[in-house]
Amino acid sequence: MKTYLTLLGIGLISMAHAAKKPNIIFLLSDDQSTYSVGCYGNKDVKTPQMDKLGAEGMIFDRHYDTTAICMASRANIFTGMYEYKTGTNFTHGDMKPETWAKSYPVLLREAGYYTAFAGKFGIVVQGKGLCESDFDMWGGGAGQTHYDTARNKAMKKYAEEFPHSTLSYGAFGRDAIREAVKQNKPLCLSISFKAPHMPATPDPRFDKVYAGKTFTKPANYGRKSAEDRAPQSKTGRQYERFESWDYDKDYDGVMRKYHQQIYAIDVALGMIREEVEAQGIADNTVIIYTSDNGFICGSHGYGSKVLPMEEASRVPLMIYDPRIKTSGQKLRTQRLTGNIDFAPTILELAGLPVPENMDGKSLIPTLNDPAKGGHEQLTLMNTYGADPTKAMSTVDGRYKYTFWWYGDDKMAPTEELYDLEKDPLELVNLAKNPEHAPALALMRKKYDQSHAHLKKEAVDYNGYQRYVSIFDREIPLDQKETKKAKATKERKREKKKNR
Ligand SMILES: [Ca+2]
Known part of the structure; x- marks a missing residue:
């Protein structure tokens, strides 16, 4: 009897401990600039869920992707390290398994989290490929993945209801939340949306949102603002895309499609938050929303990403942690932060030590006080x-x-x-x-x-x-x-x- 009571006691303690660990939802868009979000000052766009997340949590005004391109940025995020330590980027090579072994999804799963991933995984780990077996629930895909849900093997079951992939990720998120609650485990859900990555493919169910809409061009729009830029930056495809991607000829048409894709992500974010509420875990669920890199939409007469200019390297970041006192105060922070900070932040949220190899810093001090934390400088x-x-x-x-x-x-x-x-x-x-x-x-x-x-x-x-x-x-x-x-x-x- 005594043994039984002791076991029961340990069981209760570990359950209570598990209940205390927050659920962590990390949402990543692909190629989303700050000016595509209402709460970053664009009055032409509709992003009610992103704005709400920012208002309830904190908006980061100086948040940078330390490498502003898909694969390298995802490696930064997973491992908390600069690119020259992840050793991972297009045309360079894949991640070593020992580097991946210290990534936040692996460490959280080892600590008892129910881990789920959907969308563009974006990196390749040597000898492992997609790392599907490192997650409890998998909706991820190789390469760029597809806008057509039916073509994403791990997401096929959502194709009938959500033929366009963006909302299918909202549905996956709902299922992951339900499953973690069912299993009584803290959840670490990571979703990497394909949108609004080129080729622009908006979900037709949102065709009316921006129909006929015109957009105010940024004040640094066009080649008249290119004079002071380094000649080196004009030799790549970013310079030529101002014209070949029609920012010069059809700005409104291009921006309608771009923002329509982001509108669908906003709806998916709403689906996820609704399920968090429905499952009764809203008061213990941290939500992080950001993008793997920004996007230049005609600023200085350029298009696309990669370059260090603000439009490409600085990105939206909103974090909502309902457990802290700053939440709900509509706070913004000017502290300097980067994509290398997510892994340390997620580890600290989960109550885990941050491995010494990580270059990033936990964002929790800034979340507690927007005048604190962050970096003195970032590369x-x-x-x-x-x-x-x-x-x-x-x-x-x-x-x-x-x-x-x-x-x-x-x-x-x-x-x-x-x-x-x-x-x-x-x-x-x-x-x-x-x-x-x-x-x-x-x-x-x-x-x-x-x-x-x-x-x-x-x-x-x-x-x-x-x-x-x-x-x-x-x-x-x-x-x-x-x-x-x-x-x-x-x-x-x-x-x-x-x-
Ligand atoms: Ca990207």
Whole structure:
């Protein structure tokens, strides 16, 4: 009898403990800019659920994706590390299993969470592929996944009711919430929506939402605002897409589709929150909403993502934790935060230690007091695309400094410095203005600190050692060449000689 009572006691304690752990819902859109959200100041868009989440929780005004592209950003999010430590990006390589083993979904499952994932998984783990077996419930897919629900193998059962994938993820979320409650386990639900990623494919059930609507262009719209941008940034597809994606010719038409896709995510968010209420777990469920990178919709005469400009690297972030006193006070924070902060935040929410390898910091101090927490500086990097568009930046909450290392007979290495406090639209590059020499010197120093961390920590595989050299401000351009670049140059020289 005594043994039975003891066992019962332990059982009750562990159940009580389990009940105390909050449910964590992490929602990620794909290519969503801050100006697509009402609570970030756009009066032309309808995002009632996102606005409500922000009003009930906290809105983050200086939140950056440290690498502004799908695969690398998802690796940042899962592991809490900068790209040069995850070793994961398109054209570079896949994640090592030992890196994945310290990701938040794995650690939370080991701690007893019911873990569910749906949508674009976005990374590949060597020898494991999609990691389906690391989750209790799976609705994920490889590559870009599909807007057509029926084509997403793990989501097929939702196709009849929700033929467009965005709402199918809302339905998956509902099922995951029900299942965790049924199993009496804390839930860690991660959904990575495909929307509003190109090709623009809005759900026709929302065709009326923006029919005939016109949109106010951002004040930095168009090529007239491109003058001060580094020539390197104009060599990639982002510059050409201003025209090829019709931001110049059909701004309203493009934006109608873009915002209609986001409207569907807003509805899916509502479906999930409704189920959280219905299951009676709303007072113990934390909801995080963000995007893997932003999106340039014609600002400075560019389109798409990847570049360090605000539209591409700064993204929406709203977090609602009903258990803390700041919730419901309509608070915003200006603290500097990044996508590397999600894994440490989720681990702390779950009451777990944060592994030392993580670069991010828990956002909980900021959630408790919007004037606290965050980073003194963050590194933004792009290693994707042709060499000229590769760059590293440091932001410190006021300034953004970018070092465009590339040079050839048409362009010299270039520095950009923007005062984001006085010039949030990044219209004036201060780097060449002697009046701002002290700010430039300060930000060069901070950049060098970012670089020192890269040098110390960059993985020695998947081509990351090269960035130690090319992003170093002190190494002259002609000494930065890799073996491959040298070989190309030598080949060209030979060709010339033999002409
Ligand atoms: Ca993306």
